[in-house]
Amino acid sequence: MSDLESRPDEAVCEPAPGPGPVAELYPAREVPLGGVRGVFVERVLPQRDLPTVGAWCFFDHFGSPTVTRTDAPPDIDPHPHIGLQTVTWPFVGRIRHRDSVGSDVEIHPAQLNLMTSGRGVAHSEYYPTDAPAAHGLQLWIALPGNRAAIDPHFEQHRDLPVFTAPGARATILIGSMGEHTSPAAAYTPIIGADVEVSAGTATELPLDPGFEHALMLVEGDLTVAGVRLTPGPLLYLGTERTELRMTSEAGAHFLLIGGAPFEEELVMWWNFVGRSHEEIVAARADWENHDVTRFPDITGHTSDQRIPAPPLPGLHLKPRKRRLGASRS
Numbered sequence: 001m002s003d004l005e006s007r008p009d010e011a012v013c014e015p016a017p018g019p020g021p022v023a024e025l026y027p028a029r030e031v032p033l034g035g036v037r038g039v040f041v042e043r044v045l046p047q048r049d050l051p052t053v054g055a056w057c058f059f060d061h062f063g064s065p066t067v068t069r070t071d072a073p074p075d076i077d078p079h080p081h082i083g084l085q086t087v088t089w090p091f092v093g094r095i096r097h098r099d100s101v102g103s104d105v106e107i108h109p110a111q112l113n114l115m116t117s118g119r120g121v122a123h124s125e126y127y128p129t130d131a132p133a134a135h136g137l138q139l140w141i142a143l144p145g146n147r148a149a150i151d152p153h154f155e156q157h158r159d160l161p162v163f164t165a166p167g168a169r170a171t172i173l174i175g176s177m178g179e180h181t182s183p184a185a186a187y188t189p190i191i192g193a194d195v196e197v198s199a200g201t202a203t204e205l206p207l208d209p210g211f212e213h214a215l216m217l218v219e220g221d222l223t224v225a226g227v228r229l230t231p232g233p234l235l236y237l238g239t240e241r242t243e244l245r246m247t248s249e250a251g252a253h254f255l256l257i258g259g260a261p262f263e264e265e266l267v268m269w270w271n272f273v274g275r276s277h278e279e280i281v282a283a284r285a286d287w288e289n290h291d292v293t294r295f296p297d298i299t300g301h302t303s304d305q306r307i308p309a310p311p312l313p314g315l316h317l318k319p320r321k322r323r324l325g326a327s328r329s
Contacts, residue, residue: 022238023225026050028216030067031060033076040067044216044234045139046268053214053236054259055188057084057142057268061216063092063135066232076125079307080287080295081117083148083273085141085185087192088113089173089255091218093134099123100296103154109136112157112173114184118143120286120294121152124301137218137255139192141174142266142273147187157183163193167201168246170194170256178206190259197222199251204243213237213244213258220252229254267317270310277317284309 026049028042045059046052088095088107095107099115100122107113115123127134143150161180163170170177174184175191182192191211197203197220207213214236217229224246227235237244239261246252267274274280286294287309297303 019238020240021225022236023227024050024236024238025227026234026236028061028066028232028234033062042067042232044232045214047234050234050236051268052142052262052266053212053257054190055142055144055262056139056190056192056214056257056259057266057273058138058140059216059234059257060138061136061218061232062138063133064232065135075127077305077307078122078124078298078301079271080120080122080283080309081115081271081273082120082283083143083275084117085143085187086113086115086117086123087139087141087173088115088136089138089194090134090136092132092136094128094131095134096126096128097123097154098126098298098300099152099154100298101152101154102299104299105154105156107156110158110171112160112182112184113154114157114174115154116143116150116152116185118148118150118152120283122295122298122306124298124305139257140273141186141188141190142262142264144188144262145264145275148273148275153185155185163205165203165205167198167203168205169196170205175259188259188262191256192258193256195252195254195256197246197248197252197254199248201251202245202247204245205256207241207244207258209240209242210260211258212239212261213241213256215244215254215256218253218255220254221248221250222252222254223247269312269317280317281312284312 026047028044030040031043042061042064098104161172163177170193172182173192217231222229269280
C-alpha cells in the first residue's frame with residue numbers, strides 16, 4: 001500500500017509527554033487510493049491530534065466491509081519510501097510485492113511482510129486477478145534517527161509467536177508480549193499483535209506500562225476501558241497500563257499497536273518519513289530525477305510505470321502539535 005493522495009498534507013509529528021491511561025476514540029476516515037480509480041481505504045493514523053502511537057505512524061484498513069466506495073485496493077506501480085518500515089498483514093487475498101532490493105514474492109494471509117526502506121527503496125504491489133478481493137491492514141513504523149539511513153531490506157515471516165490467555169489468542173507481528181518475541185526486525189521498543197477473542201469472554205493481555213497503546217477492532221464487538229467498540233475507529237489507551245482488560249459478547253478480532261513514546265520530531269509527507277522539510281524536498285527530487293543510487297529500478301517494471309511525486313505544498317512544512325484529550329478511565 002502507498003499514500004497515493006494527489007495533494008497529501010504534511011504531518012510533522014512532535015513528541016509529547018505520556019498522558020497516563022486514557023480512552024480516546026479517533027474515527028476512521030475514508031481516503032482515496034489510485035485517484036480516478038475510485039478506490040478507498042479506511043485510515044486511522046495519523047490523526048490531527050494523534051500523529052503517532054509509539055513509532056507507528058500510519059495505519060490503513062484496505063478492503064474493509066464498512067467502506068462503501070471500494071471493493072479492493074488498486075494495483076500500485078513503483079513508488080518510493082524513506083525512513084520507515086511498511087507492515088503488510090492481509091486477511092484475505094494475495095498481493096505480488098516487488099522492490100528495488102530484488103524481492104519478487106507473493107504476500108499471503110497470516111504472513112507478516114516487512115519492508116524496511118532506510119535511506120531509500122522503491123516497490124510495487126499488484127493484485128492477482130485469480131485471487132479473491134484483498135482485505136487486510138498496512139501500517140508504517142517510523143525508523144529512529146540512528147537507523148533512518150540504513151540499507152533497505154525486505155523480510156517475510158510465516159511462523160509467528162502466539163501469546164494465549166483465557167479466551168484470547170494474540171499473534172505477535174513485531175515486538176514482544178510476555179515471553180514471546182517476533183523474529184521481525186524492530187528498531188524501537190514496539191508491539192504489534194493480531195488478537196482474536198472468543199465469544200462470551202472476559203480476559204486480559206499483558207501490556208508494557210512504559211508504552212503507549214491503541215487498538216482497532218476489525219470485526220465483532222469489544223469493550224475496553226469502559227468503551228464499547230464497533231469496527232473502524234482507533235481507541236487510544238495512553239500509557240501506564242499493565243494489562244489490556246476486555247470483554248466480548250459475540251467474539252472479536254482486533255489489532256493492538258504500541259511502543260515507547262517516540263522522542264523525535266517527524267515530518268511525514270507522501271511516502272516519506274523524515275526529520276525536516278529539506279530532507280523531504282531532497283527525497284522528492286531524487287525520485288523525480290530518477291536517482292538510481294537511492295531508488296534503483298525494479299526488475300520487471302519500466303521507467304514510465306513509476307508514480308510521479310505530487311507537488312510540494314507552497315510553504316515550509318511546519319510542526320503539527322500533538323494534543324491529547326483529558327478523558328480518563
